[in-house]
Amino acid sequence: MTTLVSYDPSTGEAIGEVDIATAQAVNEAVTQASKAQKAWGALTLEARAAAVTKAYDGLIEQVAALSDLLAKEQGKDRRRANGEVGGAVSMGEYLASEAVAAFKSQPVARGTELQYRPLGVVAVIAPWNYPVMMANNLIVPALIAGNSVILKPSEHTPLIAEVFFGQLAEALPDGVLQVLQGDGDVGRALVSSDVQMVAFTGSKAVGHDIMARSAPTLKRLVMELGGNDPMIVMANANIDNAAYFAVAGSFENAGQMCTSIERIYVDRAVAEAFEQRVVQIARQYKTGPWHQAGVNIGPIINAKQHQTVVSHIADAEAKGATVLLGGSEQTAPYIKPTVLTGMSRDMLIEQQETFGPVVAISRFDTVDEAVARANDSDYGLGAVVFGGAGVEAVAERLEAGMIGINQGQGGGGNAPWVGAKQSGYGYHGSAEGHRQFSQVRVVSR
Numbered sequence: 001m002t003t004l005v006s007y008d009p010s011t012g013e014a015i016g017e018v019d020i021a022t023a024q025a026v027n028e029a030v031t032q033a034s035k036a037q038k039a040w041g042a043l044t045l046e047a048r049a050a051a052v053t054k055a056y057d058g059l060i061e062q063v064a065a066l067s068d069l070l071a072k073e074q075g076k077d078r079r080r081a082n083g084e085v086g087g088a089v090s091m092g093e094y095l096a097s098e099a100v101a102a103f104k105s106q107p108v109a110r111g112t113e114l115q116y117r118p119l120g121v122v123a124v125i126a127p128w129n130y131p132v133m134m135a136n137n138l139i140v141p142a143l144i145a146g147n148s149v150i151l152k153p154s155e156h157t158p159l160i161a162e163v164f165f166g167q168l169a170e171a172l173p174d175g176v177l178q179v180l181q182g183d184g185d186v187g188r189a190l191v192s193s194d195v196q197m198v199a200f201t202g203s204k205a206v207g208h209d210i211m212a213r214s215a216p217t218l219k220r221l222v223m224e225l226g227g228n229d230p231m232i233v234m235a236n237a238n239i240d241n242a243a244y245f246a247v248a249g250s251f252e253n254a255g256q257m258c259t260s261i262e263r264i265y266v267d268r269a270v271a272e273a274f275e276q277r278v279v280q281i282a283r284q285y286k287t288g289p290w291h292q293a294g295v296n297i298g299p300i301i302n303a304k305q306h307q308t309v310v311s312h313i314a315d316a317e318a319k320g321a322t323v324l325l326g327g328s329e330q331t332a333p334y335i336k337p338t339v340l341t342g343m344s345r346d347m348l349i350e351q352q353e354t355f356g357p358v359v360a361i362s363r364f365d366t367v368d369e370a371v372a373r374a375n376d377s378d379y380g381l382g383a384v385v386f387g388g389a390g391v392e393a394v395a396e397r398l399e400a401g402m403i404g405i406n407q408g409q410g411g412g413g414n415a416p417w418v419g420a421k422q423s424g425y426g427y428h429g430s431a432e433g434h435r436q437f438s439q440v441r442v443v444s445r
């Protein structure tokens, strides 16, 4: 197979294709990237930032067209696609200037300074759920640090990557940014090649494989992996706010979000009221294709992932969960809003990343029990708690990189996007995050 076909997940229709990189093409791209890096890395930080900013400026007028392509290929609605593409285009300049500041040499003692120098060639391997933003947040700091970059987009969203990052690549010196298309085979070839770093966003299973393949040459790694984010609703929480967040956090991007709310633990004293409100809110969500007005749950990316979501719901039903809305009878490619209660730890939804628009609720009697259930996971990306007095103490006990207290997880401004436990290490954004893409040198005079 030499070409990769991309499908509209709403209709199953082929919408385009790209060439798959051969093993030889991977090696040639790395050689070219390595050569191009020498001149690129020799430029000043400001010169690199100017070139990157100019390349992003070239995309401004195409935000609407690129958003439609993203929506069509990935399935999120037009407004959300516009948020992702428009956000990535404006983040280009912002991240570039933030990265310039991060890579400036710094005095640490009399006669001694820290320098941040390029590593060489960085492979960025990206997922399909936010195919523009996730790649973007790693590519910009990697470039500003003076590295050349090879992007391997997801095989499920090749077209948007080809157009968005292909245009950026054309606006930069030859070989500084390249896009190699293909599935896991191309990803594996790239990881095993002579790149100096792999910046990966994707699943835990693939993260394990990348670590193993990177071991022989001790490649630098950034690992932004999956999550199974819990939410705790305390008895003194504002139930309306908690219910709105529970639904929005579970249904965003059709549940296909690394920080999707996957497990909700609610105090038994307020559980009934909370569940009723959740169902009222969830009923208002509408499934459909990206271009249909009023749709806020798009299709599931492909048949395999749809089957996974259905099987997780069916497993919960078989093990005693009560269906308050939706359920396991679903017609591909959509999952109608689903609300389950009476979840238990032996259910797949509790243990794995479900990645579908499902609100999964358990009732608890004590806060200790809720915290234990919330932390009972290998993952630790985000965690959320809604409550009044005592909420900070509960938040303090949650094992996650991003904690939301009476709001969503993930923060704002230049806060890093960061996981704990097996949700990975290394992160997107912030000065410390940008510096992952550099070699620190201690120079004493």
Ligand code: NAD
Pocket (backbone or CB within 6 Å): 125, 126, 127, 128, 129, 130, 134, 152, 153, 154, 155, 182, 183, 184, 185, 186, 187, 188, 191, 201, 202, 203, 204, 206, 207, 209, 210, 224, 225, 226, 227, 257, 258, 259, 353, 381, 417, 419
């Ligand atoms: P995935 O791990 O299946 O694939 C991600 C990328 O890795 C794709 O480009 C794929 O082709 C490539 N790949 C597959 N096998 C490989 C291998 N052995 N070596 C190298 N590359 C390989 O993930 P996905 O299904 O595309 O994305 C969904 C996952 O990503 C979820 O687990 C989600 O939580 C996670 N995610 C995490 C974040 C975060 O910031 N932590 C953000 C978005 C998505």
